[in-house]
Amino acid sequence: MKSVYGFQEPKNIDNKEVKKVAEKYDINLNDLYRLDQSYLKFVMSKPDNEVNADDKKYRSQPLQILYYKRNGELLSYHVNCLASGFPILNWNENDNFEVFPPKTQAPLNQSFPLDELVTFFNPISANEAFDFEDNDYIIIVFWNKFMSKQSKHLIEVVKKNQKLIENKVVRIIYVNNDNLFSNN
Numbered sequence: 452m453k454s455v456y457g458f459q460e461p462k463n464i465d466n467k468e469v470k471k472v473a474e475k476y477d478i479n480l481n482d483l484y485r486l487d488q489s490y491l492k493f494v495m496s497k498p499d500n501e502v503n504a505d506d507k508k509y510r511s512q513p514l515q516i517l518y519y520k521r522n523g524e525l526l527s528y529h530v531n532c533l534a535s536g537f538p539i540l541n542w543n544e545n546d547n548f549e550v551f552p553p554k555t556q557a558p559l560n561q562s563f564p565l566d567e568l569v570t571f572f573n574p575i576s577a578n579e580a581f582d583f584e585d586n587d588y589i590i591i592v593f594w595n596k597f598m599s600k601q602s603k604h605l606i607e608v609v610k611k612n613q614k615l616i617e618n619k620v621v622r623i624i625y626v627n628n629d630n631l632f633s634n635n
Contacts, residue, residue: 461597461632466575469627472596473575476606478625484572486593486628493571497562506560508532513632514605515593516542518552521583523565528557531601540601542608551615552588565589572626587619595629 464472466485473483494502494510502510509515514531529547533556534540547554568591569581583589592609594602606625613621 459597459599461595461629461634463630463633464596464627468596469575469629472599473625473627476594476603477610478606479623480576482623482625483575484624484626485575486626486631487571487573488631490571490628490631494563502560502562506558506562509557510563513593513595513598513628514540514601515591516553516605516609517568517591519565519583519589519591521587521589523583525559525561525563525565526588527552527555528559529553529555530557531598533557538600539604542605548608548612549615551612553612565591569624572624575627583622585620586622588616588621590621590623592623592625593628594625595627595632597629597632 469485470480470483473480491511494507497507509528509530509532512530512532516527516529517525518527519525529542531540534542535544542548545554547556565583590609590613592606594605596602609623613623
């Protein structure tokens with residue numbers, strides 16, 4: 452079943468390999484980051500009265516898309532475990548991505564603010580500091596190599612959706628999380 456969906460066993464990959472895959476997916480290397488190993492611990496440490504078990508489950512998924520306004524407000528949230536489709540996940544179910552920002556798929560829990568989330572992103576290339584004041588919207592895309600087909604499709608959906616907006620500045624941050632899910 453894994454091979455039909457295009458899944459491989461997660462493995463540690465180095466920055467060189469992340470860059471190679473990112474270039475294949477047409478990701479701007481200046482917007483390329485890796486997710487820090489402490490991220491899952493952070494998610495699971497959120498108090499239950501602030502974040503429920505479903506929120507923790509969603510935030511722990513390998514493929515995610517988060518749309519934020521400049522002020523850090525989460526507007527739209529999408530996770531692989533809620534996407535239908537076979538053998539490619541259908542991120543655009545119910546035409547969610549036919550508008551910008553897309554209609555949300557997952558509940559919008561504001562307990563994971565943008566300024567806190569980016570502290571878990573480690574730059575791979577010569578990245579600019581996180582200055583979101585120049586952007587109207589910030590899109591965070593969690594992707595990986597071990598779900599290659601799904602990641603590539605996810606990135607294409609986000610790029611296509613970005614084209615729907617005019618007269619606004621949008622920054623997409625691509626966060627690789629392969630090493631978070633590997634056993635090494």
